[in-house]
Amino acid sequence: MKFLTKTRFAVAAALIFVLPFSVQARDFSDIKESGVLKVSNSGAYPPFSFVDLAGNVKGFDVDVANAIAEKMGLKAEVKTTPWNGIIAALVAGKYDACICSMSDTEERRKAVDFTSDYYWAGSALYTKQDSGINSVKDMNGKVMGTTLGETANTWAVNMVKDGKGSWSNQTFQGLPDLLLALDTGRVAAIAVDDVPVAVAMKEKGYKFRRIATEGLERYPAAITVQRNQPELKAAIQKALDEIKADGTYTRLMDKWIGFDISR
Amino acid sequence: MDFALMWEITPLLLKAAWITVTISVMAFILGLAVAILLVIMRSASFRIIRWPSRIYVSVIRGTPFFVQLLIFYYGGAAFGINLEAYTAGLLAIGLNIGAYMSEGIRGSILAVDKGQNEASRSLGFSRTQTMISVILPQAAGLMIRSLGVLGVIVIKGSSLVSIISVVELTYQSQRIISSTYKPFEVFAVSAALYLILIYGVISIVDWLYDRYTRHLHH
Numbered sequence: 001m002k003f004l005t006k007t008r009f010a011v012a013a014a015l016i017f018v019l020p021f022s023v024q025a026r027d028f029s030d031i032k033e034s035g036v037l038k039v040s041n042s043g044a045y046p047p048f049s050f051v052d053l054a055g056n057v058k059g060f061d062v063d064v065a066n067a068i069a070e071k072m073g074l075k076a077e078v079k080t081t082p083w084n085g086i087i088a089a090l091v092a093g094k095y096d097a098c099i100c101s102m103s104d105t106e107e108r109r110k111a112v113d114f115t116s117d118y119y120w121a122g123s124a125l126y127t128k129q130d131s132g133i134n135s136v137k138d139m140n141g142k143v144m145g146t147t148l149g150e151t152a153n154t155w156a157v158n159m160v161k162d163g164k165g166s167w168s169n170q171t172f173q174g175l176p177d178l179l180l181a182l183d184t185g186r187v188a189a190i191a192v193d194d195v196p197v198a199v200a201m202k203e204k205g206y207k208f209r210r211i212a213t214e215g216l217e218r219y220p221a222a223i224t225v226q227r228n229q230p231e232l233k234a235a236i237q238k239a240l241d242e243i244k245a246d247g248t249y250t251r252l253m254d255k256w257i258g259f260d261i262s263r
Numbered sequence: 264m265d266f267a268l269m270w271e272i273t274p275l276l277l278k279a280a281w282i283t284v285t286i287s288v289m290a291f292i293l294g295l296a297v298a299i300l301l302v303i304m305r306s307a308s309f310r311i312i313r314w315p316s317r318i319y320v321s322v323i324r325g326t327p328f329f330v331q332l333l334i335f336y337y338g339g340a341a342f343g344i345n346l347e348a349y350t351a352g353l354l355a356i357g358l359n360i361g362a363y364m365s366e367g368i369r370g371s372i373l374a375v376d377k378g379q380n381e382a383s384r385s386l387g388f389s390r391t392q393t394m395i396s397v398i399l400p401q402a403a404g405l406m407i408r409s410l411g412v413l414g415v416i417v418i419k420g421s422s423l424v425s426i427i428s429v430v431e432l433t434y435q436s437q438r439i440i441s442s443t444y445k446p447f448e449v450f451a452v453s454a455a456l457y458l459i460l461i462y463g464v465i466s467i468v469d470w471l472y473d474r475y476t477r478h479l480h481h
Contacts, residue, residue: 044441051438055275080438081348081428089428092337093345 028231031096036077039065040089041100043080047199047256048101051080060256064118065099067248068223071239087111090224097236098224113227115237117220119253119261123152124194124216126208128182133189135212139167145178145187146171152191155216164215179206191216198258210259269448272439276449279435280456286349286431287418290356294417295410297361302368316365323362329423331355336427352424360417367409371402403475411468415461422457432456 031037041049041061049059062078069076081089083100090098090112101121104114127133133142136159144167146153159165170187172178175196181187183206190197194210201208223240225233243249244262253261304316323331336351346354375398383393425434436453440446 043438046442050442051435052442053271053275053439055278055435079428080430082426082434082437085426085428088337092340094336094348094428 026093026096027229028235031074031232035074037065037069037072037074037097038095039069039076039078040081040086040095040098041065041078042083042086044083045101047195047202049080060119060252061099061101063252063256064243064249065097067243067252068099068236068239071242072235087224090226093226096225096232100224101221102224103219104222108224111227112224113229113233114222114224115233115240117222118240118249119221120218120263121195121221121261122193122213122216122218123150123155123191124197124213125189125191125211126182126194126197127189127211128185129207129209131188131209133211136165136214139165139189141166142188143168143170143186145181145190145192147175147178147192148173150193152193152216156191159215175200179204179208182208194259195257195261202258265445265448268443268445269452272443272449273452275439276432276435276452276456279430279432280460282349282429282431283418283421283457284460286353286356286424286429287414287421290353290360290421291414291417293353293357294360294364294413297358298364298368301361301365302372305365305369320362320365323359324366328355328359328420329426331359332423332427348424348428352421352427352429356417356420356424360413360420363416364410364413367413368402368406371405371409372398374405375401400475400478404472404479407468407472407475411464411472414464414468418457418460418464 041057043049043051043057047059048061049057052058057078057080065076065078079095081094086098086100087108089095102108104117125136133139144156146156146169148171153171156169160167160169170181172181175192178190178192179200182190197208200206223236225236249262301316301319304312307313332352332355335355336346336348339346339351379397379401380393383397388397421431422433424431425437428434432453436449440449443449
């Protein structure tokens with residue numbers, strides 16, 4: 001998972017450069033007064049945040065930020081900041097919130113506060129529409145494709161080693177190879193980070209089916225705010241609950257991801 | 264090579280290159296002002312004025328620019344100063360390059376033969392008159408060359424402000440790469456733009472050099 005491997009960099013940057021200087025930035029009443037909620041993302045994690053060829057920052061995280069700000073009666077000002085400094089920038093008060101696909105970890109909780117999760121990501125199993133495979137068990141005797149270095153690769157290998165599965169593993173160098181292998185029938189299913197697959201399916205027109213993923217880990221991404229900002233955190237949480245309840249969230253999920261990431 | 268993509272992203276990178284230009288030009292002007300102040304302080308008769316100038320130059324030259332940049336952007340918060348990324352970047356580059364410029368200016372003044380100063384003073388010119396009419400015109404050639412090199416360094420160094428989220432040429436390139444997955448094409452366009460900018464600076468420096476050293480070649 002991209003946002004997990006980068007955890008250490010982000011936390012290290014925060015600890016080294018910011019913690020000694022950490023200050024109370026704008027509190028919720030200041031934010032309400034200004035009418036603007038300053039939100040950051042990395043701009044480098046499609047389809048959650050990315051820059052299109054017209055130079056606009058777009059994606060699921062951007063739309064969620066706009067929807068949440070609207071519920072709070074504010075206007076979102078969404079800016080990108082390099083991932084390895086994103087916690088540092090939040091702690092230094094450059095932004096009010098980071099709606100940036102950040103997974104909620106113990107390590108990060110030492111520096112910042114999280115709302116409840118706003119989506120889940122992780123690995124999943126994909127197969128062709130007509131493959132007849134409906135669970136991990138159906139893979140026995142077939143070929144499983146994975147990408148070197150991903151958590152799903154370790155999972156697929158260990159499952160066989162531990163006798164929990166009896167498929168043969170084939171490891172690929174990257175997602176394009178993996179998708180091609182599935183599309184051409186060289187493997188029966190692939191176990192892979194799900195969101196990049198969703199993007200590729202959308203762009204390349206692949207029609208793969210996502211199937212039950214027991215045993216594959218999933219991680220929550222949550223909205224990050226500075227510590228000791230209970231009012232702001234509560235207001236964002238309330239707005240998040242509202243957009244989940246009124247269907248806005250589902251609409252954005254369909255628009256950018258194409259499958260359910262709310263759990 | 265995806266030439267279509269290179270063509271498509273060029274307007275976007277040109278816009279970002281303009282940010283590189285404005286931040287570099289403004290930082291250069293700020294640097295020049297800082298440098299002139301430092302040189303004047305350095306030539307003062309009182310130690311209490313000379314020393315701050317020397318300490319400033321030592322501290323700036325003795326620490327990495329990258330660290331100075333991060334201190335400006337993140338560190339201001341400790342004193343209740345919350346600088347925008349662009350402002351923090353501009354100040355960091357300007358204050359940094361000012362220290363190097365002051366040494367360049369001082370060096371080119373010191374390179375003028377001491378006899379010129381003595382002759383001018385014995386003819387009755389004041390210290391200021393000597394500096395303006397006799398020393399500076401002779402120091403100009405060397406000074407323009409050394410400031411020109413620093414101008415090029417400012418442009419290249421401005422790419423570092425990408426780390427504090429200023430959307431200049433380098434950061435914009437990185438952002439485009441993350442959605443196109445075409446690093447070579449994007450960096451090729453961005454490198455070409457840097458090359459144009461830097462050759463622009465070099466030709467301005469050459470022109471100024473010719474103009475201010477005309478008296479040397481008859």
